[in-house]
Each structure stands twice: as structure tokens, then as C-alpha cells.
Amino acid sequence: MALILTQTDTVAPCGTILACTSPEDGLAVTPQARKAEGGGSAGSGELSVEIYKAAIQAGVMFESPAVGETTWDSGTYTVRLNVTTAVADLNLIEVHVCRVNSSCASQATVGSTTGLSISMGTTGVKQVDVTGAQQSAVSTDRIYIVLIFQQTSHANATFGFTPDQDIDTPIVPAGQDYVKVIDETLQSIEGKLSPRTMKRILNETLQSVEGELRARTMKRILGETLQLNEGKMTASDFIRVIDEALQAVEGKIPRRDMVRIKGKMP
DSSP states (O other): OOOOOEEEEEEEESSOTTTTOOOOOEEEEEEEEEEEEOOOOOSOOEEEEEEEEETTTEEEEEEEEEESEEEEOEEEEEEEEEEEESSSSSSEEEEEEEEOTTTTOOEEEEEEOOOOOOESSSOOOEEEEEEEEEEOTTTOOOEEEEEEEEOSSSSOOOEEEEEOOOOOOOOOOTTHHHHHHHHHHHHHHHHBHHHHHHHHHHHHHHHHTTTTTTTHHHHHHHHHHHHHHTTTTTTHHHHHHHHHHHHHHSSOGGGGGGHHHHHOOO
């Protein structure tokens, strides 16, 4: 399962920085940066952002905690902004996804979507997709997202937003594809195993991922699962899927290849 970040009321540790961006007029008069984290509590307080007259400025930022992965998968980052106080003559024109280190120094541009013209003249959730490139990172690197606005009149403009939306990322934490496969396997035999037995199988599976069980033991456990799963898929297909999963556990195929395995489950 890919990493999903929830916007919170907590001030971003790096504060309001431009990171990998360089808007024509720098930071907004009152920029706002908030933390967005997996499993976080959605924010509830409205924040005000003031953009200088006839300017192009960075006004809203979101920062993740340390991602904890050395490979960030490529794919789509979906960024949402819940506008709760509208203002005329102001547009969201760019969204940038940056990678910063633990010292808040920019390391790379993950992806950018430019040429937008999303009006802040109405309330509601504004959504932008950004295509991100694969990143070779260190485990303490963070995602830092910058939203850039353009004011089109000769007076400052202030809008309000509430940091209560999810930000979808394509980053799949190590081991999560394999856990997803097993989870789907257990769902496919729902009603044929007692909750206690299902819990035992899943726990032993996770131990295998952590290197605490041998492949032979893992095959025995999943062989028992197969007997209870008859009719949902052929034995040969099931064994092929499990063999590939075991290769992933043993480091014989890249983690990202596990994404295709879950599509083979019933």
C-alpha cells in the first residue's frame, strides 16, 4: 500500500522554505507550512495566506516526516487544498514536489505541475496531480510540497484554507506489497478459516518477511492455506505466486516487482 500523508495543524519542521522552487517574487506575505504525515490527525484550524499585489509567490507548503525509504517509487502525487475562504483575482499556478534532507536543504525536484490556472475565487477542495520521478534518497529525506500562486490585480489578496486533506504518494514502504498479497489471500478464504487461524498464518507470514522463518516453513504454512482455498485459483497458479513472493522475501527480485503479484490473487 502506497504512502498517504494527512495534512495536520502542526507547523512544518522546516518552516516556510522555497525548497526546489524559485517563484518570481519569492515567499508570500504570510506563507503557511504544515506537517503532513501517514496516520496523522487532519487539521481543523483555518490558515490565512496573503499574496502580494500582482505577484507570483509560494504560499502553501506541506512537509512529511522522514520517509524512511532509500528508493522513492515513481508515479503520481495527488495534492489537495481545501479552500475555506475564497478571494478573487488569485490563481494556483504551480505545484512542486521536492525532496529535502534532515537539514531542510533541497536535494531534488521530484516532480512539478505548471501552467495551472485554478481560481481561489471559490471554496472547496482543489486537486492537482504531479508526476514524480523515482528518487535515490537517504532514509531521513522528506517530501516537501510547494504551492505557488499568482495575484492578478493591484491589491494584495488573502485566502483561507484548512489543512485537512490527504496527499497521495506513489511511495510503497518496503515489505508492504508482500503484506498486501498475504492480506488479500486471507480475505479470499474469509469464512473458511477461524479468525485465530487466520491471525496465526498472517503473523507467521510477517515473521517470514522479517527473516524469522525459513522458506521451507513458509511453503508449508501457505500449503495449508492452499488446501482451504481450493476452487478460488488453480494449485499451479497459487504455487507460482507464492514462489515469486518467497523470492522477493529472499531478495531475489526487486521490491517494486511485487506490485504485479497482487494482481494475480483471486
